[in-house]
Amino acid sequence: MNITAAQAPASSVITHYIAGRPVTSSRPPFANVDPATGQVVGHVHEADAGIVDMAVRAARDALHGPWGRLTDGERAAILRRLADGIRARFDEFVAAEVRDTGKPYSLASHLDIPRGAANFDVFADQLAHGATEAFRSPTPDGGIALNYGLRTPRGVIAVICPWNLPLLLMTWKVAPALAFGNTVVVKPSEETPSTTTLLAEVMNDAGVPPGVFNVVHGFGPDSAGQYLTEHPDVNGITFTGETRTGTAIMKAAAVGVRPVSFELGGKNAAVVFADCDLDAAIAGTTRSAFLNSGQVCLGTERIYVERPIFDTFVARLKQAAEALRPGDPNAGDTTFGPLISKAHRDKVLSYYARARNEGASIVTGGGVPSLPAPLSGGWWVEPTIWTGLPADSAVLTEEIFGPCCHIAPFDREDEAIAAANDSPYGLATSIWTGDLSRAHRVAAAIEVGVAWVNCWFLRDLRTAFGGAKQSGIGREGGVHGLEFYTELRNVCIKL
Numbered sequence: 428m429n430i431t432a433a434q435a436p437a438s439s440v441i442t443h444y445i446a447g448r449p450v451t452s453s454r455p456p457f458a459n460v461d462p463a464t465g466q467v468v469g470h471v472h473e474a475d476a477g478i479v480d481m482a483v484r485a486a487r488d489a490l491h492g493p494w495g496r497l498t499d500g501e502r503a504a505i506l507r508r509l510a511d512g513i514r515a516r517f518d519e520f521v522a523a524e525v526r527d528t529g530k531p532y533s534l535a536s537h538l539d540i541p542r543g544a545a546n547f548d549v550f551a552d553q554l555a556h557g558a559t560e561a562f563r564s565p566t567p568d569g570g571i572a573l574n575y576g577l578r579t580p581r582g583v584i585a586v587i588c589p590w591n592l593p594l595l596l597m598t599w600k601v602a603p604a605l606a607f608g609n610t611v612v613v614k615p616s617e618e619t620p621s622t623t624t625l626l627a628e629v630m631n632d633a634g635v636p637p638g639v640f641n642v643v644h645g646f647g648p649d650s651a652g653q654y655l656t657e658h659p660d661v662n663g664i665t666f667t668g669e670t671r672t673g674t675a676i677m678k679a680a681a682v683g684v685r686p687v688s689f690e691l692g693g694k695n696a697a698v699v700f701a702d703c704d705l706d707a708a709i710a711g712t713t714r715s716a717f718l719n720s721g722q723v724c725l726g727t728e729r730i731y732v733e734r735p736i737f738d739t740f741v742a743r744l745k746q747a748a749e750a751l752r753p754g755d756p757n758a759g760d761t762t763f764g765p766l767i768s769k770a771h772r773d774k775v776l777s778y779y780a781r782a783r784n785e786g787a788s789i790v791t792g793g794g795v796p797s798l799p800a801p802l803s804g805g806w807w808v809e810p811t812i813w814t815g816l817p818a819d820s821a822v823l824t825e826e827i828f829g830p831c832c833h834i835a836p837f838d839r840e841d842e843a844i845a846a847a848n849d850s851p852y853g854l855a856t857s858i859w860t861g862d863l864s865r866a867h868r869v870a871a872a873i874e875v876g877v878a879w880v881n882c883w884f885l886r887d888l889r890t891a892f893g894g895a896k897q898s899g900i901g902r903e904g905g906v907h908g909l910e911f912y913t914e915l916r917n918v919c920i921k922l
């Protein structure tokens with residue numbers, strides 16, 4: 428929910444950050460709201476087309492400045508300083524992320540901020556070990572030619588991020604972009620402006636030249652997001668967010684034929700076989716269904732359980748869901764947070780109502796928890812589990828992005844695979860089985876970008892990360908970002 432500055436206290440003002448300095452804009456700032464309480468905690472400047480143009484120009488100028496002349500080793504050293512700079516201000520980053528998202532301190536301090544720093548380390552490492560191809564090529568005249576690959580930065584990259592893992596997903600894009608010599612104009616989600624703004628300060632302190640990293644704040648359509656993706660001097664667009672937003676951005680990218688790197692929506696399935704380690708499957712599926720209040724793209728909203736253990740699995744997951752503790756995000760025993768906004772909570776509750784109206788069996792949840800003030804003003808919903816809905820129910824086909832999942836039984840492996848693949852999305856899956864051959868067989872059959880076996884959200888940052896089908900375009904991580912963040916030229920020299 429965003430209201431004008433007139434209604435918002437002047438407690439904290441977030442401005443843009445262009446060419447190494449804060450920049451304000453003329454549009455009425457919008458309010459930043461704490462989702463745990465619904466209270467306004469500050470306000471944020473909204474970029475107009477002129478501000479976005481200023482940022483893109485600064486990024487273009489920086490490409491031709493000292494940044495463009497740094498060696499890989501010098502850029503790697505700066506990336507490591509960025510990681511250290513985030514860690515040096517760890518408490519500030521955690522507090523800012525918790526305030527913007529309402530997520531529990533335990534989650535922001537163990538996932539969001541540590542990964543926000545680690546993303547810079549992994550790409551600094553990549554620079555130290557990167558290589559390109561070379562060939563000694565026989566020539567028709569009996570001589571030799573040398574062919575070698577030469578990677579150059581793509582240029583000015585537009586980076587547009589969602590609100591669920593704000594710093595993690597921002598540096599997951601900024602780190603490779605800068606590692607490979609690009610400059611960036613980034614737009615964090617309007618819901619979560621704070622940690623990216625702190626990152627701008629860390630950039631300054633780490634010696635990143637002005638203009639290499641620029642931040643513009645605002646919304647999508649008719650605001651910073653649209654102006655940035657439509658700017659003709661942007662050479663590539665990396666975006667994480669909803670699939671339908673990706674469609675709109677892809678149309679903008681088509682003008683000028685700019686490449687895109689997309690991490691989009693999902694409707695991920697877990698497949699649980701009767702021979703699994705049930706304790707591990709329950710623990711892992713509790714995380715995949717309810718972590719970050721279900722606001723994780725890799726999360727599980729569809730669970731298929733082999734019939735012999737179906738009733739036990741449902742009972743155990745119910746017990747785990749009911750043990751989650753909503754509360755003050757900064758309280759040590761809080762393990763469950765609110766949704767990001769009133770609009771998103773209304774969306775999730777609309778699916779709760781649909782499930783009820785379609786006759787689902789509500790195993791647990793389905794409503795709003797009763798919490799004391801000031802939390803009663805926040806955007807809370809109950810962790811929810813359903814069974815008994817038909818496969819074509821909207822609850823089983825559309826991304827809800829909330830703390831809810833549907834469990835259905837299956838009798839045969841091929842039936843479970845077909846159910847898991849029955850989706851326009853293809854982001855992630857988790858497979859729980861004690862049979863190693865089956866693990867490999869099923870992981871090869873489910874059409875996703877990331878398949879976990881007997882685990883979930885276990886990440887080696889060098890591996891390929893991204894979605895198949897309508898869940899994404901391209902891959903991030905390790906060497907895989909090279910295709911988007913660099914141009915590869917072949918040089919052929921007649922010797």
Ligand SMILES: NC(=O)c1ccc[n+]([C@@H]2O[C@H](COP(=O)([O-])OP(=O)(O)OC[C@H]3O[C@@H](n4cnc5c(N)ncnc54)[C@H](O)[C@@H]3O)[C@@H](O)[C@H]2O)c1
Binds near residue numbers: 596693723
């Ligand atoms: N695949 C992944 O790795 C991944 C990771 C996290 C979230 N997601 C997805 O993100 C979604 C939730 O995040 P969200 O609600 O912020 O997504 P969203 O698409 O509504 O917004 C994402 C970002 O895009 C901007 N935006 C919106 N419309 C735009 C437009 N027309 N032009 C340019 N920018 C525009 C927004 O301001 C925001 O910064 C879910 O669908 C989730 O699955 C995917």
Ligand SMILES: O=C/C=C/C=C(\O)C(=O)O
Binds near residue numbers: 722723725
């Ligand atoms: O909500 C989506 C989570 C995305 C996670 C990553 O991009 C990652 O782990 O690199």
